[in-house]
Structures are given as C-alpha cells and as structure tokens.
Amino acid sequence: MxxxxxxxxxxxxxxxxxxxxxxxxxxxxxxxxxxxxxxxxxxxxxxxxxxxxxxxxxxxxxxxxxxxxxxxxxxxxxxxxxxxxxxxxxxxxxxxYDLGVDPGLVKDGVEAHLQQLLAEHIDTLGEGYSLVRREYPTAIGPVDILCRNADGEHVAVEIKRRGGIDGVEQLTRYLDLLNRDELLAPVHGVFAAQEIKPQARTLAEDRGIRCVVLDYDDLRGIESNELRLF
Missing domain, CATH: 2.70.180.20 (Protein Yojf; Chain: A;)
Known part of the structure; x- marks a missing residue:
C-alpha cells in the first residue's frame, strides 16, 4: 500500500x-x-x-x-x-507499507447461513439454475456463489443481510475480473439480500445486476409449533 x-x-x-x-x-x-x-x-x-x-x-x-x-x-x-x-x-x-495477505471478511452467522441455504436451494434464483461452487476464489477475494442459469451461462452471486451500495461495488469488481476469463464469460451478476436499499437497487440495475430479496425463514423452512413425538 x-x-x-x-x-x-x-x-x-x-x-x-x-x-x-x-x-x-x-x-x-x-x-x-x-x-x-x-x-x-x-x-x-x-x-x-x-x-x-x-x-x-x-x-x-x-x-x-x-x-x-x-x-x-x-x-x-x-x-x-x-x-x-x-x-x-x-x-x-x-x-x-506492506499490509500482507488479508484474511477476508468473516461473515456473521445469518449471512453465512443465507449463503449455505441459497446454495442448497439455488433454484430460488430461477428455474434451471445449478450450483458451481460456494466461495469461488478470485484474485480479489471469494465470490459468495458461482452458479449457472438455465442457458448455461455463469452467474456470480453476492449475498448480504442488508444490501447497500458497497455490496454492489464489491460485486461489480468481481464481475469485472470474472468476465476477463474466457472460460467463464459471460458472467452475470445477482445481488441477493434480505433487504436491499433503494440506492443500491438503482445502482445494481443500472449496471445490469439483478436484485433478489431473500426470505430467510422461507429458505430455512419455518418449523411447526405443533407438538410431536419425533
């Protein structure tokens, strides 16, 4: 630096x-x-x-x-x-000053669980979607999820609890890098969060990034309150 x-x-x-x-x-x-x-x-x-x-x-x-x-x-x-x-x-x-290798952002429990659940139910993003990998490595940090859409094209997914402009900027940097790889391009972007701020949605859509609001309870399945033996 x-x-x-x-x-x-x-x-x-x-x-x-x-x-x-x-x-x-x-x-x-x-x-x-x-x-x-x-x-x-x-x-x-x-x-x-x-x-x-x-x-x-x-x-x-x-x-x-x-x-x-x-x-x-x-x-x-x-x-x-x-x-x-x-x-x-x-x-x-x-x-x-040499800052060395950064360990990266440690996600909080809910955000990490959202990533896991979305990977398990990747068709939440659309019919025909398939998972390639969670935490897909890049030179500037791991992409939360890399998947393919129904047309077989790659999609990079950035997941947040509350989606702000910084998250859109982060995904934009990933997309810029991933689209330089001829084996992956074209790579589309999905910004997924429990809540997406209006300014972030406007910026994302202006850059061709699709926004998806995640329902945490829906993804993990709301447990029944009824008593049961097993």
Whole structure:
C-alpha cells in the first residue's frame, strides 16, 4: 500500500472525459495495482479510480530546456487504453507499507447461513439454475456463489443481510475480473439480500445486476409449533 498526500489535478481520458482541478488529495496505490484518488469527504468512495490490471508511469515535467520544473506526471493506463493523468504540483507526505495477505471478511452467522441455504436451494434464483461452487476464489477475494442459469451461462452471486451500495461495488469488481476469463464469460451478476436499499437497487440495475430479496425463514423452512413425538 502506497499513500501519497499531494496537491494535484487529475484528468480522465477514455470513453468520457473528466477533470479534477488542482487541490490537496490522497492518492492510493494498492498492491493489486489499483489506483484511486480521494478527497477528505465522501466516506469510502474515491473521486476517481482505475482497477487492475494497469500500468503506472511516473515522470517529471520539464521546460523547453529540459530542466525540471518541480512537477510530476503520473500516467495510469488500463488495457482499454483509458488513462488517469495525475499532475502533482507538490507532495506533502508519502509512505509505503506492506499490509500482507488479508484474511477476508468473516461473515456473521445469518449471512453465512443465507449463503449455505441459497446454495442448497439455488433454484430460488430461477428455474434451471445449478450450483458451481460456494466461495469461488478470485484474485480479489471469494465470490459468495458461482452458479449457472438455465442457458448455461455463469452467474456470480453476492449475498448480504442488508444490501447497500458497497455490496454492489464489491460485486461489480468481481464481475469485472470474472468476465476477463474466457472460460467463464459471460458472467452475470445477482445481488441477493434480505433487504436491499433503494440506492443500491438503482445502482445494481443500472449496471445490469439483478436484485433478489431473500426470505430467510422461507429458505430455512419455518418449523411447526405443533407438538410431536419425533
């Protein structure tokens, strides 16, 4: 993990163009190659970012005589030739630290049980669905469930108790990675939760991700209150 607090401007060059004017920001470069630019608000969401695989080139801007003018240019480019061009006027602080391998999120009992129950009753997602694997491994963490739909296409399922925007973002990253695998693509997404927030549903549907509300009691089967010997 590399953290740089710097006065910078950022230009995105790709399908659209976006510009962040000169200001103090946090630049974050992770071990997986992702680069993100943060302001001191917006909670966890970056102002702009680029997911791996990317290349990061750092160079010093010079004048007509080839002399450095104290300004750096970072060029972050992905496989689609989209670029983040970060012009750094001044670096206030910089540090690097190896965080090591993260053990991943430990799900609470209900969320883990939802995953188990949905895997056992995968046809809850639709007729003809079949399970491939629970906790399907990827380079950025395991997908809760990987299955196939009735057409034989792969479907990645992210399961939450309460589905928020962060869960949609997490599934989006999984889908981006899984769809690069020719043996799996195309991979569709399902965001499944006991409760899905309206903003999360809107974001998911905008990205072509289907939302499914899970009934925990229905999945596990509501036990009868009648007395019985066995």
């Amino acid at each position: 590399r953290l740089v607090i710097a006065r910078c401007s950022v230009d995105y060059i790709g399908r659209l163009e976006a510009h962040l004017p000169m200001a103090d920001r946090l630049l974050m470069v992770k071990a997986d190659g992702s680069v993100s630019i943060h302001a001191d608000d917006r909670a966890y969401k970056p102002l702009n970012w680029m997911t791996p695989p990317v290349t990061l080139t750092e160079q010093e801007i010079t004048d007509e005589d080839g002399e450095g003018i104290g300004v750096q240019l970072w060029i972050v480019e992905n496989s689609k030739k989209e670029q983040l061009r970060i012009t750094i006027e001044a670096i206030h602080s910089e540090m690097s």
